[in-house]
Amino acid sequence: MSPNLVRTPLFDSPVEHGKRHGVKPGMTDINEAVSALALATQQSALLRGALTSGFLAHCAGETSVEDLARVTGLGPGRVRDLCVALRAAGVLETDNPDRYRLSTTYAPMLNDGTGTHLANQLGGAAVRARLIEQMFTADGPDRYEDLADTDRAALAASVTLAPSTALARAAMQGVVGGIPAWNDLLAAGDVRYLELGCGLSGALLTMLQLYPRLTAVGVDLSADLLALAKVEAAALGVDDRVRYVIEDATAYTDPEPFDVVFWSQFFFPAATRVKALANAYERLRPGGLLIVPGLIPPGTSAAEPQTSLSVLLTQGWEIPALTTEELCTELTTAGFAGGTVHPSSFATAVVARRL
């Protein structure tokens, strides 16, 4: 951007613009608040681009602008501008304007696939941002099934694990370890697992890598997500133990009972839930486990910033945003026994049993 453009009001921050145009003193706070929001949106895009392009992977050790330009194929001027912006965002550090390295805060991004996970979070947030804006229209947000394939995939990737990463395997071991009944089952031997609403099936694909005696069926209405899941299963070498079925989870049948059913409840609209739960019950063997992720972690107020937005969007899709207690009640009403809540750093799960 040329110095002239920087001075053009179009490119001003609200604070700078306010100062220059003699905005009333009372406007300073609102300008600062909105500037912070606008800046976060742009820096989030900057970080996502830096992660998904592989740019940041080249900044593990201190690197010169010239070397970065060579390995990324970008012009040195662009690389320098990107480095300055990434430094201003706290992602890069420098003692010399020609050399940059990842900051101490962001250095762990290069470990265990953390960067992939974070890029997925940011990709999902960008899709959610557009949907949240649509909440002010009478029609509400675009429905999940009507999203462009790339947007649906970005959203689905942001609610799961990136199964090729060490981070995913550690997170899944933490989840399973926190649910003794599930842990014992997986440790005992052959387990048949059904996921109703599997999406990209990041969690399932991670488990298949961890537990070689697990076999699974993933059911979803989104053919595009299942196609991506199949490719990932083959890449991970677990495709001989998972079958994907494009079908309504309320109607899927199987000649063999399952030991575990996982129900991705916070994607199931109110009108489908009783049937989905009845089918989960039907598909389980007596004593089999139903595992259900929670949307709102126990002890979290629905008024907290992130939770309030998750609730807004979920309910915009006519999906009830249930607390874990309400989920337990829903499961017992459907005939399941128990209903215990298991928080972990990745997700909170509610676990019940078929009688």
Ligand SMILES: C[S@@+](CC[C@H](N)C(=O)[O-])C[C@H]1O[C@@H](n2cnc3c(N)ncnc32)[C@H](O)[C@@H]1O
């Ligand atoms: C995003 S996935 C959940 C993530 C998954 N647990 C993972 O690890 O990747 C939730 C899915 O539920 C699916 N879904 C919602 N209602 C459904 C139904 N009636 N039948 C089948 N799938 C359904 C949606 O298509 C969506 O892809």
